Amino acid sequence: MFLPFFYQLRDQGIPISLRYILEFYQALEKGLAPDLDRLFILMRLIFIKKIEHFDGFEQAFAAYFFGAEGDDIPRFSQEVWEDKGFRRWLEEELAKGSLPDDALERLSLPELLQRFWEVAMEQRGKHRGGHTWVGTGGTSAFGHSGGDREGIRVYGDGMHGSALKVIESRRYVDYAASATLRAENLRQILAALKHMAPAGPPTELDVDETIDRSCRNGGEIELVFRRELRSSSARSHASSGQPPMRLSISPQLKR
Amino acid sequence: MQFLGTNKYYLNPELKEIVNIATAMEKPLLVTGEAGTGKTQLGFEISRALEMTLEEARCKSTFKGEELCYVYDTVLRLNDSRFGTGESGRDVNNIWDYLSFGPIGRAFLAEDRRVLLLDEIDKTDSDTQDNLLDVLEDGSFIIREINHKVKAKQMPITIITSNAKRELSDPFLRRCYCHHIPFPSMEEMSQIVRLHYPEVSAPLMDSALAIFYHLRQQGFEKPPATAELLDWLGALQIDGAKPPLVPDKIPFLGTLLKRTQDLLQYKGVERESP
Numbered sequence A: 001m002f003l004p005f006f007y008q009l010r011d012q013g014i015p016i017s018l019r020y021i022l023e024f025y026q027a028l029e030k031g032l033a034p035d036l037d038r039l040f041i042l043m044r045l046i047f048i049k050k051i052e053h054f055d056g057f058e059q060a061f062a063a064y065f066f067g068a069e070g071d072d073i074p075r076f077s078q079e080v081w082e083d084k085g086f087r088r089w090l091e092e093e094l095a096k097g098s099l100p101d102d103a104l105e106r107l108s109l110p111e112l113l114q115r116f117w118e119v120a121m122e123q124r125g126k127h128r129g130g131h132t133w134v135g136t137g138g139t140s141a142f143g144h145s146g147g148d149r150e151g152i153r154v155y156g157d158g159m160h161g162s163a164l165k166v167i168e169s170r171r172y173v174d175y176a177a178s179a180t181l182r183a184e185n186l187r188q189i190l191a192a193l194k195h196m197a198p199a200g201p202p203t204e205l206d207v208d209e210t211i212d213r214s215c216r217n218g219g220e221i222e223l224v225f226r227r228e229l230r231s232s233s234a235r236s237h238a239s240s241g242q243p244p245m246r247l248s249i250s251p252q253l254k255r
Numbered sequence B: 001m002q003f004l005g006t007n008k009y010y011l012n013p014e015l016k017e018i019v020n021i022a023t024a025m026e027k028p029l030l031v032t033g034e035a036g037t038g039k040t041q042l043g044f045e046i047s048r049a050l051e052m053t054l055e056e057a058r059c060k061s062t063f064k065g066e067e068l069c070y071v072y073d074t075v076l077r078l079n080d081s082r083f084g085t086g087e088s089g090r091d092v093n094n095i096w097d098y099l100s101f102g103p104i105g106r107a108f109l110a111e112d113r114r115v116l117l118l119d120e121i122d123k124t125d126s127d128t129q130d131n132l133l134d135v136l137e138d139g140s141f142i143i144r145e146i147n148h149k150v151k152a153k154q155m156p157i158t159i160i161t162s163n164a165k166r167e168l169s170d171p172f173l174r175r176c177y178c179h180h181i182p183f184p185s186m187e188e189m190s191q192i193v194r195l196h197y198p199e200v201s202a203p204l205m206d207s208a209l210a211i212f213y214h215l216r217q218q219g220f221e222k223p224p225a226t227a228e229l230l231d232w233l234g235a236l237q238i239d240g241a242k243p244p245l246v247p248d249k250i251p252f253l254g255t256l257l258k259r260t261q262d263l264l265q266y267k268g269v270e271r272e273s274p
Helices: A003-011 A018-029 A036-047 A051-066 A084-096 A109-127 A163-169 A183-192 A207-216 A234-240 B013-025 B039-050 B065-069 B074-083 B103-109 B126-138 B170-174 B186-196 B202-216 B226-239 B260-267
Strands: A194-205 A225-231 A246-248 B029-033 B054-058 B070-072 B099-101 B115-119 B140-143 B148-151 B157-162 B177-181
Touching: A003 A051, A018 A036, A018 B013, A036 A051, A036 B013, A036 B177, A051 B177, B013 B029, B013 B039, B013 B177, B029 B039, B039 B054, B039 B115, B039 B157, B054 B103, B065 B070, B065 B103, B065 B126, B070 B140, B099 B103, B103 B115, B103 B140, B103 B148, B126 B140, B126 B170, B186 B202, B186 B226, B202 B226
Parallel strands: B029 B157, B029 B177, B054 B115, B115 B157
Antiparallel strands: A194 A225, A194 A246, B070 B099, B140 B148
């Protein structure tokens, strides 16, 4: 169950290990995911450990569990019609002229929704280089088949809203690894920088120096060692007045 | 056993689910987020709501992992062996009299299930965090001196908070559930304010919240957080300020903006910055 979804997450760069998957099934057995909203929360807790993956996961979840597959569009209740995001999109489309002015009368709700999903999928596809996430192969356990989708979205007591609303609010988009540098994620980025300073006895072979010295010796091999670079706390160095540190950027920022 | 929130702490329904899942799966819950989003408070509120004792560990940068589990007082034992135990009732031959347990140790040894709060774990160095990995996973630690394994009778509900000053190592993250608490939206914030100041009038609150969120957008070095908002509202209430509040003349600005640079930036928009 859900295996295609996990592979999609991996394709997006979110690390999934077998351990998490087993843990997830344990949680399912304990009955911790009686509805789609709780499933969303459970999956996010178990699989996503870093804040930069949050947004990617949310979008993938929306695409897999609510996404359109060919002609099979989700049929939402009146609530979507009243949803602010959807209305805003409608107004923009009408203003831009991509929807004819009498679209609201001529097109039915399912058709409008179809367009909405197509445009949304396209937008997301652009952001990520055209990668599609709509589940291919296995269907989601909550069924594209079977008529009424409203049966899935059972709201728990006092839940803030459906998982879809949470996903739509895109609270974590600023923290995604692909986001540009902004005030919101400045802290996150500073935390990812590592302070490397030489520490410990000289045990690392300095290849360049070794080659240099050996050549100067006329071929006699002379090994030159240097101290290892270890990450150290910025505070202790600042207070002890040691020479400036070299900063190294951890891999996720190199994108 | 369900955590439903208390009357002094506004609990996001999403967070409630998360706490309940972490409790059911018996895994630690790591909460990160901006200052003032109620991370530490969450630990206190859980213990109040579920009526469990709270073991708190305010992590400082000098903490070693072992201290959180147990401390073996060698010096006291040496002193007793030389000068006698006097009337303290300690027996020099019995090591248990000289072992005292830190928060984790106490939580493990207790008969009932406790709430363990590891506050601001990112202040410790990564070695300490790694030392805690095995302890958290197995629910046990070994007292080196006597090679005795202390196993948790009941896995405590563990809440770990982090200010994200430094990144936590991957193995550490793998062993807990991670949740990032986003800054409250305006609706959530008004509910939080209501819990603390039930009598504040709606227009005053609306205009205060509008100014607060406006200030947060200005790109200050230290944008005002929840705690500052609550202080400010308290000051406004005592002063008896009447809405609407004018954005150009905010009273008690010092409660909201704490850095000199920010205050100057706010006041002197037309002037050249010094």
